[in-house]
Amino acid sequence: MAGLKDDPVLGTKDIIEKREGAETKDAVISKQREEEGQGDGEMAPHTGNSIHRSGSRPQLDLSKAAIQGNSEERDPTILLPNQSDDISHLALDIGGSLIKLVYFSRHEDRSINDKRKKMVKERLGISNGNRRSYPILGGRLHFVKFETRKINDCLDFISSKQLHLGGVDSHRWLSETPANCNAVIKATGGGAYKFADLFKERLGVSLDKEDEMDCLVAGANFLLKAIRHEAFTHMEGQKEFVQIDQNDLFPYLLVNIGSGVSMIKVDGDGKFERVSGTNVGGGTYWGLGRLLTKCKSFDELLELSQRGDNRTIDMLVGDIYGGMDYSKIGLSASTIASSFGKAISEKKELEDYRPEDISLSLLRMISYNIGQIAYLNALRFGLKRIFFGGFFIRGHAYTMDTISFAVHFWSKGEAQAMFLRHEGFLGALGAFMSYEKHGLDDLMVHQLVERFPMGAPYTGGKIHGPPLGDLNEKISWMEKFVLKGTEITAPVPMDPPGTTGLGGFEVPSSKGGTLRSDASALNVGVLHLVPTLEVFPLLADPKMYEPNTIDLSDHNELEYWFTVLSGHLPDLVDKAVASEGGTDDAKRRGDAFARAFSAHLARLMEEPAAYGKLGLANLLELREECLREFHFVDAYRSIKQRENEASLAVLPDLLMELDSMTEEMRLLTLIEGVLAANIFDWGSSACVDLYHKGTIIEIYRMSRNKMQRPWQVDDFDVFKERMLDNPHKRALLFVDNSGADIVLGMLPLARELLRRGTEVVLVANSLPALNDVTAMELPDIVAEAAKHCDVLRRAAEAGGLLVDAMINTLDGSKENSSSVPLMVVENGCGSPCIDLRQVSSELAAAAKDADLIVLEGMGRALHTNFNARFKCDVLKLAMVKNQRLAEKLIKGNIYDCVCRYEPAS
Numbered sequence: 001m002a003g004l005k006d007d008p009v010l011g012t013k014d015i016i017e018k019r020e021g022a023e024t025k026d027a028v029i030s031k032q033r034e035e036e037g038q039g040d041g042e043m044a045p046h047t048g049n050s051i052h053r054s055g056s057r058p059q060l061d062l063s064k065a066a067i068q069g070n071s072e073e074r075d076p077t078i079l080l081p082n083q084s085d086d087i088s089h090l091a092l093d094i095g096g097s098l099i100k101l102v103y104f105s106r107h108e109d110r111s112i113n114d115k116r117k118k119m120v121k122e123r124l125g126i127s128n129g130n131r132r133s134y135p136i137l138g139g140r141l142h143f144v145k146f147e148t149r150k151i152n153d154c155l156d157f158i159s160s161k162q163l164h165l166g167g168v169d170s171h172r173w174l175s176e177t178p179a180n181c182n183a184v185i186k187a188t189g190g191g192a193y194k195f196a197d198l199f200k201e202r203l204g205v206s207l208d209k210e211d212e213m214d215c216l217v218a219g220a221n222f223l224l225k226a227i228r229h230e231a232f233t234h235m236e237g238q239k240e241f242v243q244i245d246q247n248d249l250f251p252y253l254l255v256n257i258g259s260g261v262s263m264i265k266v267d268g269d270g271k272f273e274r275v276s277g278t279n280v281g282g283g284t285y286w287g288l289g290r291l292l293t294k295c296k297s298f299d300e301l302l303e304l305s306q307r308g309d310n311r312t313i314d315m316l317v318g319d320i321y322g323g324m325d326y327s328k329i330g331l332s333a334s335t336i337a338s339s340f341g342k343a344i345s346e347k348k349e350l351e352d353y354r355p356e357d358i359s360l361s362l363l364r365m366i367s368y369n370i371g372q373i374a375y376l377n378a379l380r381f382g383l384k385r386i387f388f389g390g391f392f393i394r395g396h397a398y399t400m401d402t403i404s405f406a407v408h409f410w411s412k413g414e415a416q417a418m419f420l421r422h423e424g425f426l427g428a429l430g431a432f433m434s435y436e437k438h439g440l441d442d443l444m445v446h447q448l449v450e451r452f453p454m455g456a457p458y459t460g461g462k463i464h465g466p467p468l469g470d471l472n473e474k475i476s477w478m479e480k481f482v483l484k485g486t487e488i489t490a491p492v493p494m495d496p497p498g499t500t501g502l503g504g505f506e507v508p509s510s511k512g513g514t515l516r517s518d519a520s521a522l523n524v525g526v527l528h529l530v531p532t533l534e535v536f537p538l539l540a541d542p543k544m545y546e547p548n549t550i551d552l553s554d555h556n557e558l559e560y561w562f563t564v565l566s567g568h569l570p571d572l573v574d575k576a577v578a579s580e581g582g583t584d585d586a587k588r589r590g591d592a593f594a595r596a597f598s599a600h601l602a603r604l605m606e607e608p609a610a611y612g613k614l615g616l617a618n619l620l621e622l623r624e625e626c627l628r629e630f631h632f633v634d635a636y637r638s639i640k641q642r643e644n645e646a647s648l649a650v651l652p653d654l655l656m657e658l659d660s661m662t663e664e665m666r667l668l669t670l671i672e673g674v675l676a677a678n679i680f681d682w683g684s685s686a687c688v689d690l691y692h693k694g695t696i697i698e699i700y701r702m703s704r705n706k707m708q709r710p711w712q713v714d715d716f717d718v719f720k721e722r723m724l725d726n727p728h729k730r731a732l733l734f735v736d737n738s739g740a741d742i743v744l745g746m747l748p749l750a751r752e753l754l755r756r757g758t759e760v761v762l763v764a765n766s767l768p769a770l771n772d773v774t775a776m777e778l779p780d781i782v783a784e785a786a787k788h789c790d791v792l793r794r795a796a797e798a799g800g801l802l803v804d805a806m807i808n809t810l811d812g813s814k815e816n817s818s819s820v821p822l823m824v825v826e827n828g829c830g831s832p833c834i835d836l837r838q839v840s841s842e843l844a845a846a847a848k849d850a851d852l853i854v855l856e857g858m859g860r861a862l863h864t865n866f867n868a869r870f871k872c873d874v875l876k877l878a879m880v881k882n883q884r885l886a887e888k889l890i891k892g893n894i895y896d897c898v899c900r901y902e903p904a905s
């Protein structure tokens with residue numbers, strides 16, 4: 001921080017000091033209690049405040065809702081007999097070696113239609129009568145697989161989760177009618193015929209068979225349109241996600257590598273032709289491999305290849321040309337001239353070759369051949385893009401590199417091989433899509449959020465993780481996780497996949513010692529369907545928008561943030577456990593959370609693109625999601641309450657001081673106030689260290705005192721000109737932290753805007769994240785503040801915020817509601833950052849008339865959106881509370897400030 005400067009608010013300091021005594025004592029006591037882990041009333045779990053993304057979800061018909069089974073359970077199933085939407089929620093692809101399941105669940109959808117939401121809807125003109133435009137409800141799409149030979153495990157799984165009770169021909173899943181025998185499940189793959197009787201016998205359900213090709217194409221089309229980071233290239237070990245333009249998807253070649261290989265030219269939804277195929281596929285690799293190596297499973301064979309050297313068995317160009325390249329036709333000495341060709345000239349028997357080398361040679365032979373045939377077919381039909389799917393690939397770096405090389409080599413770089421993250425689930429997903437009326441096919445990229453909970457992947461017929469959603473089992477499993485280390489297959493670290501480099505002609509790198517058998521499953525999360533999410537309408541160019549400022553594909557960055565977040569863990573766990581009353585149950589959950597989050601971090605360190613393209617925002621959100629997964633509703637609740645109270649106590653004096661200033665001075669003081677108060681950030685370790693050194697108000701005052709212009713990024717003068725020149729019509733204030741940040745920073749700024757005739761919409765998180773204020777908490781804070789301020793009171797009344805609040809107005813008058821409104825909308829997320837491609841419908845509606853955006857805080861204005869361009873004026877305000885970020889982003893130091901103003905573009 002640059003040198004000291006006098007507090008611009010003359011006298012405010014003294015007044016704050018006077019009031020602060022009372023606050024300080026309470027704060028200290030409360031802090032002590034918290035540190036000692038003494039849960040009091042304030043710290044006890046907040047039962048009425050269940051997690052929900054209410055604004056992001058369509059409404060449910062809750063009438064006659066009843067709990068099914070044991071109502072003592074933490075999350076009992078709730079039956080909604082009057083809910084009329086059609087839900088089809090299980091589809092299968094039963095292949096020769098694997099059964100793939102896709103199923104839909106919606107148990108977490110607990111929309112609450114609170115008063116604030118009603119008012120916001122009224123004010124923003126959001127209609128309620130459009131339910132049919134969202135034919136599906138919010139929910140989740142799960143991906144699970146089993147080995148076909150362990151079909152009984154699969155049937156047990158379906159039965160235990162009652163997945164077979166929601167078939168197309170009934171609404172039984174939603175009603176209290178007992179299961180009948182007419183349930184129908186969509187299924188594809190040969191096993192849909194082979195095992196039809198078994199399904200009938202064991203589960204009483206009929207399998208409705210869907211054509212395999214139809215399903216593959218429907219699945220691929222859905223994924224390519226709906227999942228942002230679905231397709232990627234893989235060259236020389238580098239994975240790169242490809243942004244597919246929905247309007248420029250067709251035509252493409254889909255190569256599905258199962259036991260055999262199908263090549264399908266896809267021209268549109270339901271428009272395709274199987275143009276070629278080859279009988280040399282995954283079955284060939286596995287069959288020949290088993291005979292030649294005595295391996296017991298496909299994965300074992302694949303794992304062997306990781307340690308192989310195919311040069312001992314393949315005949316290379318160099319073997320023929322005396323170690324030279326055949327450069328005239330572009331073949332390097334290391335090019336395979338003939339797979340297994342060396343075996344003809346050497347007097348060796350099968351036993352003389354290493355199984356590892358045989359496996360690698362076989363894998364390369366088949367992958368290369370498939371890549372080449374695929375390319376020739378793409379050439380035949382003039383197709384530039386080739387997508388490869390099917391469980392043969394299994395996320396195996398070496399296989400992908402070999403296929404990519406073949407396509408690249410033969411097309412002279414003109415065509416590109418792309419792979420799909422959900423490679424093995426195309427058929428099952430397609431079968432799921434074949435249910436009518438679920439509306440899934442209408443979903444767009446921005447309506448799907450992918451999450452990676454612990455225990456998501458089930459593979460191989462064994463349950464490699466706890467049953468989904470069962471918290472207790474999940475925790476026990478996390479406890480075992482430590483005992484068994486990486487043996488447990490879940491999102492845990494795996495060795496870096498071996499790769500071969502361009503051409504795949506080198507041997508796999510030795511560091512890839514083991515291949516995790518479920519590598520590909522681990523790259524598939526649970527898809528949360530949130531039909532009401534929208535793209536923020538004020539983004540200047542949504543297609544070019546990239547929320548993350550820091551790209552974690554840079555390994556140094558990843559390592560740094562990994563260390564930072566690991567360092568935060570012990571303290572976070574303490575806070576989370578205390579927030580739930582410090583009970584034994586909370587401690588156990590806290591421990592499980594720490595293990596789970598550490599496992600995610602370790603996994604991402606090894607393979608940063610494992611969960612899709614990784615930015616810092618994703619990592620910060622993953623932490624919050626992981627807390628929620630272990631039922632920590634709001635780890636910072638008591639801290640937030642304490643800081644709100646302390647700040648509200650000094651607000652009236654701050655407002656009085658502000659009112660005594662000239663317009664220009666006031667504006668500067670307000671912006672300084674926002675920046676100074678942004679120091680209250682429990683996500684920054686530097687700041688948390690500071691909090692031990694003083695009370696909230698002392699730190700706030702110190703931060704104010706140290707403000708000195710010019711800030712490291714300082715567009716204040718341009719902003720001031722614009723502000724004073726002509727008031728904005730509507731401002732969206734993306735607020736950040738609780739306490740001083742909102743109360744002494746953003747609310748006074750909102751008040752100024754309101755006073756100048758600008759409508760103000762406070763945009764806050766839908767779910768808690770660190771000490772960020774949420775949309776649920778804001779109305780009460782505003783109501784408290786409004787007790788001391790007429791401007792806020794009138795605006796809050798006009799915005800419908802004070803409908804319930806029993807506030808003592810300053811003048812007792814109620815008649816003046818002609819004021820411009822102050823509203824609160826939720827942003828649709830539960831993270832310290834914001835991805836503006838996926839915001840709540842109420843925020844999207846509020847944005848329509850807005851001509852000013854204020855993004856506040858590191859998470860929303862720096863980690864994300866620092867480079868974002870908008871259709872309207874934008875002010876990005878933040879204090880940088882991390883030294884490395886300050887150096888990197890603004891060539892400054894920790895506690896430097898950013899006031900970046902960008903007029904409409």
Ligand SMILES: CC(C)(COP(=O)(O)O)[C@@H](O)C(=O)NCCC(=O)O
Binds near residue numbers: 737883
């Ligand atoms: C999590 C945060 C983005 C929150 O910052 P805010 O948006 O509240 O200003 C920030 O505190 C952060 O980047 N913390 C991690 C780095 C650190 O401990 O320095």
Ligand SMILES: [Mn+2]
Binds near residue numbers: 736857
């Ligand atoms: Mn914050």
